[in-house]
Amino acid sequence: MTQTSASGTTRSANGAAPPAVDLTGLHKYFGHVHAVDGVDLQLSSGEIVAILGPNGAGKTSTIDIILGLSQPDAGRVKVFGMEPRQAISRGLVSAVMQVGGLLRDLTVAETVEYTASLFGGGKDTRQVLRQAGIDNIADRRVGRCSGGEQQRLRFALALLPNPELLVLDEPTTGMDVEGRRGFWAAIRKDAENGRTVLFATHYLEEADAYADRIVLLRRGQVVADGTSAEIKAMAAGRTVRATLPGASEALLKAVPGADSVEVRGETVLVHSSDSDAVARYLLTQTAAKDLEITARGIEDAFIALTGDDAESGAATMGAVQ
Amino acid sequence: MTTPTIVPDISSRRAPGLGGFNLTVLKLEVRRLTRNRRTVIIAIVVPVAFFLLFGLNQTYDKQSVGHGNGNVSAFVMISLALYGAVLSTTFGGAMVSIERAQGWSRQLRLTPLTPVAYIVIKVLTALVLGATSVAAVYIVGAATNKASMSVGLWIGTGFSVWIGSLLFAAFGLFLGYLLPAENVMQLIGLILALLSFAGGLFIPVSQYAQAVQDVAKWTPLYGLNQLVHTPLLGNGVDWTWVVNVLAWLVIFTTGAIWRFRKDTAQV
Numbered sequence: 346m347t348q349t350s351a352s353g354t355t356r357s358a359n360g361a362a363p364p365a366v367d368l369t370g371l372h373k374y375f376g377h378v379h380a381v382d383g384v385d386l387q388l389s390s391g392e393i394v395a396i397l398g399p400n401g402a403g404k405t406s407t408i409d410i411i412l413g414l415s416q417p418d419a420g421r422v423k424v425f426g427m428e429p430r431q432a433i434s435r436g437l438v439s440a441v442m443q444v445g446g447l448l449r450d451l452t453v454a455e456t457v458e459y460t461a462s463l464f465g466g467g468k469d470t471r472q473v474l475r476q477a478g479i480d481n482i483a484d485r486r487v488g489r490c491s492g493g494e495q496q497r498l499r500f501a502l503a504l505l506p507n508p509e510l511l512v513l514d515e516p517t518t519g520m521d522v523e524g525r526r527g528f529w530a531a532i533r534k535d536a537e538n539g540r541t542v543l544f545a546t547h548y549l550e551e552a553d554a555y556a557d558r559i560v561l562l563r564r565g566q567v568v569a570d571g572t573s574a575e576i577k578a579m580a581a582g583r584t585v586r587a588t589l590p591g592a593s594e595a596l597l598k599a600v601p602g603a604d605s606v607e608v609r610g611e612t613v614l615v616h617s618s619d620s621d622a623v624a625r626y627l628l629t630q631t632a633a634k635d636l637e638i639t640a641r642g643i644e645d646a647f648i649a650l651t652g653d654d655a656e657s658g659a660a661t662m663g664a665v666q
Numbered sequence: 667m668t669t670p671t672i673v674p675d676i677s678s679r680r681a682p683g684l685g686g687f688n689l690t691v692l693k694l695e696v697r698r699l700t701r702n703r704r705t706v707i708i709a710i711v712v713p714v715a716f717f718l719l720f721g722l723n724q725t726y727d728k729q730s731v732g733h734g735n736g737n738v739s740a741f742v743m744i745s746l747a748l749y750g751a752v753l754s755t756t757f758g759g760a761m762v763s764i765e766r767a768q769g770w771s772r773q774l775r776l777t778p779l780t781p782v783a784y785i786v787i788k789v790l791t792a793l794v795l796g797a798t799s800v801a802a803v804y805i806v807g808a809a810t811n812k813a814s815m816s817v818g819l820w821i822g823t824g825f826s827v828w829i830g831s832l833l834f835a836a837f838g839l840f841l842g843y844l845l846p847a848e849n850v851m852q853l854i855g856l857i858l859a860l861l862s863f864a865g866g867l868f869i870p871v872s873q874y875a876q877a878v879q880d881v882a883k884w885t886p887l888y889g890l891n892q893l894v895h896t897p898l899l900g901n902g903v904d905w906t907w908v909v910n911v912l913a914w915l916v917i918f919t920t921g922a923i924w925r926f927r928k929d930t931a932q933v
Contacts, residue, residue: 362676414775425676434681434778445769450701455694462690463777465682502773509676 363426365390365510365541366411371420373406373565380406381417382565388543390509393536395556396545399651403565404545408514411543412440425509436464436506441499443515449488453479453498456487457505464506477501493524500531511535513544517551529555549647563651576650577640583620587633589613600626685780687787695791698761705757708855709795710802713750717743717803718810720868727812732899736815740898743807744823745867748894750799751831752887753858758792759838759922760850766929767847781930785839792835793828800828819897826894833890833911834858836918843925865891886914 366388373381381403388394396404409415410422413429424432432438447456454470461468474480479497482490490498496516503511513532517525533555536542546552552559553573561569561576569576582604590611597606602619613633617623620638627633682688700706721742729738765771774784804824807813815823841850862868865887871879882888889910896903 412776414772431681433776434686434780435676435679436681436778437676437679438776440776442769442773446773448698448765448768448770450698451694455697459691459694460777462688463682463686463774463779465778466688466690 362390363423364388365392365425366543367421367423367426368407368411369421371407371410371422372418373403373410373415374418375406380565381410384420384562384565384567386560386567386570388510388541390541391536391539392558393532393542393556394544394558394560395552396543396560396562397547397549397552397647398545398562399547401564402562402651404547404562405514406565407562408440408512408543408545412438412512432510437508438510438512439503439506439508440512440514441496441503441516443518446499447487447495450486452484452486453490453494454483456498457501460502461505468505473501473505477504492519496520496524496528500528504535508540510541510543513542515545515547517546517548525551561647561650568650574640582616582618583638583640585615585617585620585623585627585636585638587613587615587627587636589627589631589633592631596631681778685783686778687783691787692790692794695787696794699758699791699795704851705795709750709754709757710799713746713753713799713803714806716749717746717806721746721807722810722812727814732901735900736819736898737813739807739813740815740819741895743803743813744827744895744898745891747800747803747824748827748830748887748891749858749862749867750803751796751827752834752837752862752890753854754795754799755792755831755833755835756838756841756854756858757851758795759788759835759840760842760845760854761791762788762839762842763845763847763850764842766843771929775930781926785926788839789832789835792838793832796831796835797828800824800831815898822897823894826897830890830894830911833886833915833918836915836922837886840918840921840925843922843929861885861887864888867891884910886910886918889914 364387366386368384368386371381371384371386372379384403384407386407396407398404406415410417411424411429413433422429425437427435429438451459454474457468457470457473461470461473471480471483474483477497477500479494479501482494487495487498511532516532517528520528529551532542544551544556556573558571559569559573559576560567588611592608592611592613594606594608597603597608597613597615600606600615600617600623602617602622603615604618605616607614607616613627615623615627624636624638627636721739723738726738726742730736731738731741762771765774771784801824804820808820838854841854845853864882864885865871866882867887871882871888874882883906889907892907893903893911
């Protein structure tokens with residue numbers, strides 16, 4: 346396969362572009378804690394991917410390795426086919442971290458000027474500020490800016506090198522609902538130009554709403570990887586509900602792919618990770634009618650996949666919200 | 667939605683030269699350093715005030731030193747210029763402590779700036795403030811018309827003080843990587859006051875008790891203070907002063923590199 350970039354140059358020798366991120370057998374220990382436990386992950390260019398998991402699942406450790414801020418104890422990490430540090434020095438990767446990362450005694454404009462100069466300069470500071478919607482606070486010291494203003498500044502800094510991969514670690518922590526919505530609208534709009542976006546979050550609805558793909562981490566391992574719909578189905582399956590007079594549980598146990606069956610009078614509830622097969626069976630092999638298929642929410646999936654059991658899952662949710 | 671096949675244009679990307687070092691950053695770093703009012707007062711105003719208080723004694727302009735090379739006022743001026751310069755460079759180096767605390771050094775690691783270029787920027791920034799400090803004391807020295815030595819000695823000693831203060835940029839970096847930000851600046855003021863007394867910047871070491879003198883000769887400002895006065899005194903260089911400066915340079919630099927490595931390895 347031959348792919349051609351916007352500038353018209355043909356891609357690397359074997360014809361395929363290297364993946365934006367390529368993690369193979371990644372391990373990271375902090376003392377006795379196995380923070381990252383054999384993570385394999387490939388991101389293609391243009392994907393918007395969420396790393397979702399409870400606190401301590403290894404999200405930040407994985408991101409730090411991708412950004413070259415930390416070295417894996419085992420495994421291989423490639424970003425656009427190179428070492429993270431190389432990709433960063435070429436401006437291919439940048440990141441927005443959740444807190445800090447700004448000098449309080451510089452002004453907003455100076456911070457942009459400073460960072461732009463490190464990437465080789467040639468940027469019009471005023472224009473960058475205008476695009477980020479912070480030109481009105483250009484001469485304000487960073488320390489006097491609100492949390493939301495600082496986050497916009499971080500975002501503006503991250504876009505300075507026009508990165509191919511943008512990494513966001515819990516980017517909306519501390520933002521109100523409106524701020525979060527605005528932030529994601531900006532990211533979405535930006536990603537339309539083909540930027541790969543990888544973000545870590547423990548806000549389920551964020552992953553659900555904004556990611557093309559969700560990677561679920563639990564105790565340093567990838568426990569699920571797929572679209573939001575796939576994740577929901579994988580964890581909780583779907584519930585097929587139908588009206589079937591005279592149904593017997595014994596008969597319904599024969600349904601392909603059924604995890605559990607419940608009969609309430611004339612109503613049958615079949616829980617399955619392959620709801621299509623169940624529906625097909627019910628509609629073709631039985632007299633079932635009024636069939637409904639419902640997915641469980643992503644929160645249920647999250648608990649099912651990341652909790653040790655229902656109880657600890659519930660505790661995790663409590664901490665998250 | 668289907669993800670369109672996108673091929674990023676990565677082959678045209680180049681890392682900037684000099685590890686990201688550039689003059690814009692140097693300008694902004696100097697501006698930052700001078701923006702901190704307390705730093706400017708301690709590193710520039712205080713040495714000048716000390717010179718006005720202690721360097722203009724009635725008899726100092728009459729007393730000559732170094733076989734008539736200059737007078738005591740000039741001697742005190744060099745001492746206080748050194749005091750200001752080492753405060754400046756130590757502060758400049760120790761600013762890394764604030765940058766670490768605010769997460770800025772981590773942010774910089776997400777840019778092309780290399781660690782070496784970063785350290786070079788820190789040291790050059792420290793030297794700019796150090797030069798300002800020396801210049802301030804020397805200008806006041808000239809304006810008050812008491813300090814006297816040849817033009818060559820004004821330039822030579824001023825330059826020696828400035829270059830010598832580089833030793834304390836390494837000291838500042840070491841402290842900046844070693845200590846938390848909340849107290850590093852106050853601590854530096856205290857440590858340098860003690861080292862200045864021990865090094866003979868305020869009172870000649872020869873006036874201390876013998877036991878104190880024996881200890882003072884091992885402290886990091888002693889050798890440097892002796893060396894920067896050598897051109898004025900014209901009494902030749904004692905090799906122990908050179909050893910003192912070099913030994914402390916090795917200690918501070920090794921310490922700074924050790925802490926720096928530890929700092930960048932973590933997380």
